[in-house]
Amino acid sequence: MGLGRSWPVWLLFAGLLLGCQPGAESSRAGSPVDFEHFVNWQLLGDRQIIFRSSADGDWDIYFADGFGDELRRAIADRHHNRYADPSPDGSRVLYSSSADGGDFDLFVVGIDGSGPIQLTANDLEDYSPVFSPDGRRIVFERDVDFFQLFELDLDSGRVRQLTDVPWHNYAPDWSPDGHELAYFANPEGDFDIYVIRTEHAPGQDPERVVDTFAFAQFPDFDPSGKRIAFEAFESGDWDLFTFDRESGEIRRVTRGGGDDRDPDYSPDGQQI
Template sequence: MRLSLALLLACLAPALAATASTDRSRRLTQIINGYPAASPDGRQVVFQSNRTGRYELYVMNVDGTGVRQLTDLAGDNVTPDWSPDGRRIVFAATRDNASDVFIVDVDGKNLKRLTHSPGDDEHPHWTADGTRIVFDSARTTPDPSAAWETQWHEVFSMRPDGTDAKAHTQHRALCTYASLSPDGRRLVYRKAVPGPAFRWDLSPSERNSEIVVADADGSNEINVSRNAAFDGWPRWSPDGRRIVFASNRAGPAGVGQIYVVDADGSNLRQVSKGPWSHAQPAWAADGKRVYAYQVQEDEQGEFGNVVEWVVEP
């Protein structure tokens, strides 16, 4: 396992947290650096951070140096993904009390809003050929004012200019964080299905968050996570053979780890370890590393950093 500079710095935090628990101190900063995505050339990572008081996008070198702010916009700007040609970043942003999809050049220029639907449009990801952007949308839900987790979130895709939006699923369910396989034939997404399960904090839930692989039209679903725990944030490997995701199946409450599974649901193995929680994984272009959000959560909130993990063959 090779640790990035961001991870080395983050490793100092457990000692500080332990001290805080014994000296009655109160944590005043809750800095969150999450949702990393690697550039196609493997040299940089884009991520979201709340260090300014709201979520903005930042870019840094893969060793943690050279951090620069990419966006400076009203509302929260989150879940970035790098275009295959390395020139643009797609992301979701809160505008007018809803989430929409935006695109911007890597130098922060040419910002464009791509969606304007009444429901939330979230979690955008590029297709491998760069011709479309996949995202989940609540635009077909019967009651947009209902609680987010009870709305219908279907998988859509559109061209990078925001035109030709088309639905890939019609499940009338919560289907989020979707992406198309490199060959464009299959989808992977997180789906909330009925049944006894556990939330991230291991409290009981009547809906189970699973990782599903399906054809590009949402048919022929295969549950590849198959666990009562919370499974989420799936991403295809660059070769289309594996899926990385996060799960809290190993516990304890509020702690998840990164897993890799073959696209048919076989050969599950754990990637990350340790007392810290890990979520929001994304592959490096070489398929040998993943970047993730390493986080600690307690009664005072959460804080965490971007880390790099090597994935064993």
């Protein structure tokens, strides 16, 4: 989701050793940071990771030096800021914020935290925005009775609804060529993985690619677009799996020993 990730697994846990004083722009290692469940991180340039944390009492977006102990809050306000996604060129960060009246709208800000721009303004909830591979469009979830997928053209400001169904649709991820989206949805009560064309119009049937688990969630395309990684609940915990789009094979990547969630492919597609 967003740019490729090739960092060692220990980086997922490194944040627990980083300190941050509430309201501070930058900090060094000290008291632990409370991440509250998920640590969402992404590669930025050569050295940085990006993630969300509730270190100062509300959800904010942070940058960390992957090879050091620097921690910097990207957006310095008292609102909830979540679901960060960096632009393909690494110059901007897209995110969802409650800054405009309590509901979540979409914003974009410079990588240094400068020049925030509000992209949506409504009384609905807009979540999980992600840049297209060319950086010209974004896709996101909007709560219109059910969570549906929408596309925003950043040049024209035009918003286009991609799904219109009586169930929820979550966590879209762009294919590398920008022609498809993978996401998870629950038309039959459990969650399965689906793929639609970005040219998709409401009323067309998406392709259900994974339906063998009670809960299959958070898909991520590999760099070739031929495989999709995802998390699934089986045998009492969450593990990672891959789906081969050509053969239809589902392969288990992790097994037992705790919950493994929210997979991301490395840039070469050889690691998750």
